[in-house]
Each structure stands twice: as C-alpha cells, then as structure tokens.
Amino acid sequence: DQQVKQNSPSLSVQEGRISILNCDYTNSMFDYFLWYKKYPAEGPTFLISISSIKDKNEDGRFTVFLNKSAKHLSLHIVPSQPGDSAVYFCAAKMGRVGGTSYGKLTFGQGTILTVHP
Amino acid sequence: EAGVTQSPTHLIKTRGQQATLRCSPISGHTSVYWYQQALGLGLQFLLWYDEGEERNRGNFPPRFSGRQFPNYSSELNVNALELEDSALYLCASSLAGYSSTDTQYFGPGTRLTVL
Numbered sequence: 001d002q003q004v005k006q007n008s009p010s011l012s013v014q015e016g017r018i019s020i021l022n023c024d025y026t027n028s029m030f031d032y033f034l035w036y037k038k039y040p041a042e043g044p045t046f047l048i049s050i051s052s053i054k055d056k057n058e059d060g061r062f063t064v065f066l067n068k069s070a071k072h073l074s075l076h077i078v079p080s081q082p083g084d085s086a087v088y089f090c091a092a093k094m095g096r097v098g099g100t101s102y103g104k105l106t107f108g109q110g111t112i113l114t115v116h117p
Numbered sequence: 118e119a120g121v122t123q124s125p126t127h128l129i130k131t132r133g134q135q136a137t138l139r140c141s142p143i144s145g146h147t148s149v150y151w152y153q154q155a156l157g158l159g160l161q162f163l164l165w166y167d168e169g170e171e172r173n174r175g176n177f178p179p180r181f182s183g184r185q186f187p188n189y190s191s192e193l194n195v196n197a198l199e200l201e202d203s204a205l206y207l208c209a210s211s212l213a214g215y216s217s218t219d220t221q222y223f224g225p226g227t228r229l230t231v232l
Contacts, residue, residue: 019158027133031217032217032218032219034220038207041226041228042172042226043121043123043209043223043224043226044160044207044223044224045209045223046221046223048166049218049220051217051218070164083186087159089159091160091215094124095218096215102172103148103150103165103167103172103173103214103215104150104162104165104173104175105152105160105162105209105221106162107159107160107161108159109159110159
C-alpha cells in the first residue's frame with residue numbers, strides 16, 4: 001500500500017524556469033511533510049518541510065504548498081538551476097497517534113528533475 | 118557542525134555472512150533511524166532508536182537488528198545475508214523523534230553488496 005505517491009517519475013525544465021514537483025498521500029493522519037534532494041549513491045539532503053497546520057512554507061528558491069483537503073503537496077523551485085538536477089523525494093510523518101507508524105518517514109518513489117542550461 | 122557519518126562506505130559480503138554497519142548522529146541528536154534503499158525501490162524504514170531503546174521497527178525480518186550506544190551512535194546488524202539485502206543503507210538522526218515536526222537528517226549511506 002503506497003501511502004505517499006509521486007506520480008511523475010521524471011521532470012525536465014529549462015534553466016531559469018519554474019520546477020513543480022508533486023506528491024499525493026492517502027493517510028489523513030500524516031501531519032508533517034518534508035522534501036529531500038538526493039544524488040545517486042548519496043544520502044538525501046533535507047530541503048524544506050511543512051506542518052499540517054500551514055498551507056505554505058518558503059525558503060529561498062523553494063516553496064512547499066500543502067492542500068490537506070486534496071491530500072496533495074507540491075514543491076516549487078524558482079528559478080531552476082542546473083545544480084538542482086537530482087532525485088526529489090517527498091516524505092510524510094505521523095505524530096504519536098500514528099501507532100506502529102510513529103516516528104518513521106514514509107517516502108514517495110521520487111521524481112528525477114533535470115534542469116537544462 | 119558535523120553531519121551524520123556512516124561507516125564503512127562500501128561493504129561486500131557473501132550469502133550467509135553477517136554485516137555490521139555503523140552510524141554517528143549529529144551532535145545533540147538522540148534519535149537514530151535506519152532506512153534501506155534497494156535498487157529500483159524507494160526508501161524503506163527499518164528501525165528507530167532513541168535513548169538506547171528500539172522505539173519502532175519496519176516490516177523487515179528479525180535478522181535485521183541493531184542497537185544504540187550511550188553516546189547515541191548506532192549499529193545495524195544483518196545476519197544470514199541474502200542476495201536481496203544488497204542495497205544502500207541510510208542512517209538518519211533527529212533532535213526529538215517524539216515531536217510531530219521533528220526533521221531527520223541523513224548520512225551518506227553504506228552500500229552493501231551481497232555476492
């Protein structure tokens with residue numbers, strides 16, 4: 001049961017334009033969402049997060065939007081740079097009410113972003 | 118500030134052997150997590166340790182085990198290695214695993230190859 005889904009395996013964007021990466025989740029008990037960037041054979045690097053009590057969070061070129069009613073979040077990168085080319089993972093976490101899911105991150109399958117010069 | 122460190126970087130074992138992977142968390146972090154990323158698969162949660170105790174466990178067989186030491190470093194042991202255990206093993210640490218808005222920071226990983 002894939003509780004966190006990234007339906008686009010890949011995204012190609014021109015340098016300077018906006019990159020929009022999408023993520024859907026099915027479990028309404030998730031209350032904290034994170035985006036990570038990953039290069040091959042390296043560990044994920046934390047980018048930005050959002051709590052379920054907010055609908056938007058910004059950090060420099062990165063903005064995450066959360067639509068709780070649609071169970072959907074997106075990461076916007078503006079402007080996109082060639083160095084942003086990597087695999088992007090969204091992840092979700094439950095609080096204490098999560099029971100056996102408590103504490104762990106549930107990851108999507110990732111989206112490969114390629115930014116062309 | 119030093120990030121999460123893992124050793125070794127690469128590990129090659131044969132079927133049936135045991136593997137031991139090590140992780141040092143960010144200074145001040147008490148929670149340590151282990152994840153597996155097998156080829157073509159996403160990151161799967163393995164184990165969570167906090168204050169020396171196992172707090173949660175993913176859907177993996179008992180031959181995957183670990184422990185957390187008093188200095189909060191951790192070790193992951195995989196017994197009776199199988200070919201499908203070949204994967205990138207990632208360790209993460211966080212400041213307060215019980216907090217809803219706790220962020221996990223990952224190390225570079227250990228690439229385990231089982232021949």
